[in-house]
Amino acid sequence: MLTFSASVAFFAVLLTWIIWKLARIGQRESTLPPGPPTVALLGNVHLLPTQSIWMKLTEWAREYGDFYSLKLGSDTAIVLTSMKAVKELLDQQSGLTSDRPKSYFAETTFEGLHAATMSYNNTLRLFRKTMQPMLNSSGAIQHQPIQIAEATQLMHDLLHSPNMSLLLDLFMEILISLTNHQRVYTHLERYSTSVTTSIVFGKRFPEYDCAEVEGIFQSLNATARIFEPGAHPPVDQLPILNYIPDRWAKWKRMAKWGNRLVRRIYFHLLSVAEDRVRDGKENGSFLEGVIKRREEYGLTRREVAFLGGVLLEGGVHTTSLFLQWMILSLIAFPEVQKKAQEEMDRVIGQERAPRLEDFADLPYCRALVNELHRFRPVAPISIPHAMLDDGTYRNCFLLKGTTLFMNAWGIYHDPDVYENPEIFNPDRYLQNEFGAKPGVDVSDFRNNIIFGSGRRICPGIHVANTSLALNAMNLLWAFHFSPAIDSNTGKPVPVNILDLKNVSAVSFVNPNSKDLFLAPKSFSCSIKPRSVAHAAIIEEEFLAARTAFEKFESAPKELERVDEVFV
Numbered sequence: 001m002l003t004f005s006a007s008v009a010f011f012a013v014l015l016t017w018i019i020w021k022l023a024r025i026g027q028r029e030s031t032l033p034p035g036p037p038t039v040a041l042l043g044n045v046h047l048l049p050t051q052s053i054w055m056k057l058t059e060w061a062r063e064y065g066d067f068y069s070l071k072l073g074s075d076t077a078i079v080l081t082s083m084k085a086v087k088e089l090l091d092q093q094s095g096l097t098s099d100r101p102k103s104y105f106a107e108t109t110f111e112g113l114h115a116a117t118m119s120y121n122n123t124l125r126l127f128r129k130t131m132q133p134m135l136n137s138s139g140a141i142q143h144q145p146i147q148i149a150e151a152t153q154l155m156h157d158l159l160h161s162p163n164m165s166l167l168l169d170l171f172m173e174i175l176i177s178l179t180n181h182q183r184v185y186t187h188l189e190r191y192s193t194s195v196t197t198s199i200v201f202g203k204r205f206p207e208y209d210c211a212e213v214e215g216i217f218q219s220l221n222a223t224a225r226i227f228e229p230g231a232h233p234p235v236d237q238l239p240i241l242n243y244i245p246d247r248w249a250k251w252k253r254m255a256k257w258g259n260r261l262v263r264r265i266y267f268h269l270l271s272v273a274e275d276r277v278r279d280g281k282e283n284g285s286f287l288e289g290v291i292k293r294r295e296e297y298g299l300t301r302r303e304v305a306f307l308g309g310v311l312l313e314g315g316v317h318t319t320s321l322f323l324q325w326m327i328l329s330l331i332a333f334p335e336v337q338k339k340a341q342e343e344m345d346r347v348i349g350q351e352r353a354p355r356l357e358d359f360a361d362l363p364y365c366r367a368l369v370n371e372l373h374r375f376r377p378v379a380p381i382s383i384p385h386a387m388l389d390d391g392t393y394r395n396c397f398l399l400k401g402t403t404l405f406m407n408a409w410g411i412y413h414d415p416d417v418y419e420n421p422e423i424f425n426p427d428r429y430l431q432n433e434f435g436a437k438p439g440v441d442v443s444d445f446r447n448n449i450i451f452g453s454g455r456r457i458c459p460g461i462h463v464a465n466t467s468l469a470l471n472a473m474n475l476l477w478a479f480h481f482s483p484a485i486d487s488n489t490g491k492p493v494p495v496n497i498l499d500l501k502n503v504s505a506v507s508f509v510n511p512n513s514k515d516l517f518l519a520p521k522s523f524s525c526s527i528k529p530r531s532v533a534h535a536a537i538i539e540e541e542f543l544a545a546r547t548a549f550e551k552f553e554s555a556p557k558e559l560e561r562v563d564e565v566f567v
């Protein structure tokens with residue numbers, strides 16, 4: 001039996017050990033690359049802003065280099081801010097760096113079956129293998145007719161109600177901030193939603209205003225709210241919190257509510273595709289192929305529903321945000337708009353609308369698309385990867401589970417690489433394939449890093465590139481974009497694209513969500529057809545698109561009821 005003094009000594013040692021251990025939480029291990037100074041327990045958590053995190057990550061990159069570390073409590077994150085580091089770690093060591101950080105919400109709301117947030121496990125491999133034949137460069141070609149037709153409807157919508165397209169008025173702003181789950185009709189979002197649901201589920205939405213589109217946005221809003229930094233306690237860093245019963249853990253109830261909304265729309269859209277297969281009314285959508293070969297692929301019905309769902313999410317905001325930024329940039333840099341339209345007039349003229357194959361003959365328009373990805377990357381820090389196992393890079397030791405951020409914003413706004421990076425200047429991509437300054441070593445560069453890297457690279461890349469090319473050509477060919485005129489003063493309302501305070505929230509989705517995508521706040525502008533001839537051609541093309549639309553149109557189907565507001 002221990003004597004009293006031995007017991008005191010034992011507890012003193014134990015206490016010292018616990019204090020020592022606790023004091024080390026948040027400390028940067030000597031085997032890690034440098035980073036901002038840490039404090040005990042928190043590490044660098046207290047230094048992270050709740051908005052525009054990419055700006056802070058970029059500021060640190062200028063100080064600590066293209067490979068630095070952050071301590072988030074006991075966890076570690078690595079930030080990569082050069083094409084070279086992305087290539088060497090995320091592309092070339094992709095077998096080791098393709099996991100995602102663990103997330104209670106991904107597990108609960110998405111049942112661990114959401115390709116974009118799930119671990120790199122056998123199910124994810126199966127999902128990616130299933131997507132491959134239908135979304136790779138040759139598979140994506142079969143979806144082009146509906147993409148072309150939907151892009152025509154976008155021109156038609158902008159022609160007929162240009163003011164509806166981008167103006168989010170004060171009333172709607174207030175309504176959204178009060179109700180937190182509202183949606184706003186915009187032509188761009190209708191386009192990106194309808195084109196994605198057509199390709200994935202075989203059903204298009206000619207109008208935004210219907211229960212099914214509302215259901216899609218309810219689920220998108222819910223997940224944006226759930227994943228928002230600061231919306232919940234750090235349950236992944238402190239898993240012990242998960243033992244708290246539901247009635248005291250608001251975040252757990254929230255995750256389950258999100259799951260109900262997500263399931264409702266995923267299974268609904270799946271059943272639409274199943275009905276079409278059953279009725280022999282196939283139109284070549286992605287999910288039809290999967291439904292017919294589900295057993296061969298070894299997928300359950302639930303897995304197929306989540307596979308469709310993640311593609312829906314991948315397609316909706318990204319494409320629409322790109323086009324919002326394009327319109328804003330053309331207004332803010334009218335000389336770019338002028339140059340692009342001169343090219344349109346030279347190559348296409350006024351007798352016909354652009355066709356997909358024209359893109360190859362429009363070097364300035366192609367440069368404009370590349371420059372837009374650089375200037376306003378819609379996914380400024382991509383989706384974080386994580387180490388699948390322990391590994392090393394540049395003589396530093398990276399533990400299994402370490403989070404890996406690709407800081408696309410910082411890469412694309414590096415003044416050592418790009419001349420005046422804050423200026424929207426497509427010419428840089430005409431002077432150099434990668435837009436870099438003369439003398440910069442571009443051997444590690446690629447122009448599609450905005451779509452991610454390694455084994456997690458965006459599977460929708462070919463579908464997305466077609467959408468971006470079609471719409472960039474159409475919008476430049478058809479319309480003149482300029483600032484709106486203030487009805488009181490009669491003067492143009494300037495847009496300030498360089499004021500990044502105006503950039504932080506996905507305004508059309510959820511005004512309170514932070515840092516999911518790079519989104520402009522709502523803005524108003526004037527959108528006018530470039531001539532009567534252009535307007536007449538848009539009308540003709542829209543009529544001709546009817547044949548492509550018909551196969552994708554079906555009667556609305558009733559949605560199961562779910563509590564719409566989280567309490």
Ligand code: HEM
Pocket residue numbers: 115116117128196310311312313314315316318319322378379382383384385450451452453454455456457458459460461463464
């Ligand atoms: C402008 C358009 C788009 C951009 C900029 C974009 C960007 C990205 C990025 C950065 C990632 C993360 C890649 C990584 O972790 O390394 C990603 C993943 C993903 N994207 Fe896209 N995307 C776009 C359009 C689409 C479209 C149209 C679809 C579907 C039709 C789609 C489906 C997905 C899916 C399913 C993932 C998850 C892949 C995985 O984690 O394995 N995306 N996308």
